[in-house]
Amino acid sequence: MGKDVMADLKRDYITKLLAKGLRVDGRKFDELRPLTIETNFIGSAEGSARVRLGNTEVVVGVKLILGEPFPDTPNSGVLTTNAELIPMASDTFEGGPPDQESIEVARVIDRGIREGHAVDMSKLVIEPGKEVWIMFIDVHVLDYDGNLFDAANIGANAALKTTIVPAKRAGKGEDYPLPVAHQPISITAVKIDGKILIDPTHDEERVADARLTVATIETENLCAMQKGMDGAFSLDEVSKIVGLSRKIGAEVRTKF
C-alpha cells in the first residue's frame, strides 16, 4: 500500500496548490502539457507515431493484414485496438495478460477512432463478405506520467494519418494511403477537490476523485465519452468538460 501513502502525502500538496489556482508543474487548469508528435517512427509498421505528452510517452503502431469481415458487417474492414501497459513504463504496471486498466484504455481509444469515423472502413474491403483489411492499432506505453487516454488517442490519429495500406505485399495492386476521414481527438479531465483540470499527470491522477474523457471531431460534435474512477460529476461539471474538450481538441487538431 506504499503507493496510497505517497498519494496521501501528495494529495495535500496538490490540493493546497489547486486552491490557489496552481498546479504542481505550473500549468493552467485548462492547459495541455507540451505535445510532440513524431510520425513514421517504426519502419516495420504500416503507420506509426511516437507521442510525448509531458513526461508520458507512447508509441502507436498500425498494422494491416488480410482477413475475413465480421458476418454482420460484410462491407467494412475490421478495426482492433490493443494497449500494452508494459512494466517498463511504470512501477504500477505489471506484466501478463491485459488487466482492466489496459482493456479500458484500448476500448476508449477504439471508441474514439471508431465512432469518430477516423478511417473510412468501407474502403478497406477487397471482396464484400469475403476479404477485407483488418487494421490493428497497437498502443505501446513506454513512459507513464498520466493521461494515457489522450496520448494514445493522439498517437493513434497521427499513426493512422501516415498509414500506407500494404496492398502490393499482399498481391492486391498498388499500395495506397489509408483513407483517413476524420480526427477524433480526446481530451481527459479529472476532478480533484472540486476543481476540474485537464491532462492530469500521474500524481494528479492518483489523487483525483473522478475522470472524464470526451472525444470530439472537426465539427466539434461529440463522438465518444468515458467516465472513470469512483467520484461523481455534477451536470455543470460534465458540461464544463465537454466545452474544454471541444476547445482544446480543436487546438490539438491543428498540430497534425
Add this chain to the structure above:
Amino acid sequence: MGGTPTDLKLIDENGRRIDGRTPDELRPLKIEAGVLKRADGSAYVEWGLNKVMAAVYGPRECHPRHLQNPERALVQCHYNMASFSVDDRKRPGPDRRSHEISKIISEALTNVVFTEYFPRTSIDVYIEVLQANAGTRCAGLTAAAVALADAGVPMRDLVAACAAGKVANTMVLDLGKEEDNFGQADIPVGYVPRTGELVLLQMDGDLTPDEFDKGLHMAIDACKKIYEVQRDALKRRYSAKSPEADAGVLQDPDARKEVA
C-alpha cells in the same frame, strides 16, 4: 452504433418507435429484491426483453489478497453474459467488453457504498445477463444497487441507470436492440438521486453538445423513475414479515385460520 444503412424504419410518421414507444418512454421495468437464497443480497431485473440477475457476497475476505485496502472495502463487480443471452452464441467467459463494464460498474457502486466501514474486505457483486436486448450495463447496475441494499451493505444512496440515445435524428430514451444496432448515438448514465451526480457516463456515436445535453437530461429523468421502482422492490422485500408472509399465505387473516 453500427450505423449500417438499413430499410428498418426506427421512427414512424407518428413519432412512434419500432416497439411502439414514444421517444421519452421507458421499456417496462420490473425489479424484485432478495430472489436468491445463498447470496447475501440479490435482485432480479426484467427490463424490456433484458433479464438480469445480480448477487452480492460480502463484505468478506478480499481475494486476491494483494488487492486488499487497509482503509476500505473493495467493491468488485463481475459482469458476465450467459452464452445463450444473445442471438449468436456468445463464447462463455469474460471478454474485453465485460472487463470494461465490470470496471465502470465497480467504480459507480464504490461511490455510494460506505467502503470505509469494512477495511481489508471485498464486496463482490455478480451480474449475470441471462437475456440481452440492449441496455444490459444499465440494467446490471440498477440491479446491483438493489442487491447491495438487500445485502444490508451501508450505502449513501442507490444508483439508478438508464441510457438515452439518438435514433433517426431524434433523441430517445432507453434504446432497444434495433435502435442500439442501427442508431446514431448511445449515452449510458448512472445517477445518484440524492446528490444529483453522475457516477457512470459513457457515450458513443455523433452528437452536438445540445443533443448530448438533451439526452443526458432524458436519462436522468428516467433514472428518477427507475429509482422509485428500485425503492419499491426493496420495500416489498422487507415489508414481508416471515417466509410464509413472503409467500403470501399469512396475509389474509382467514387464510391464517385455515393453516392453524
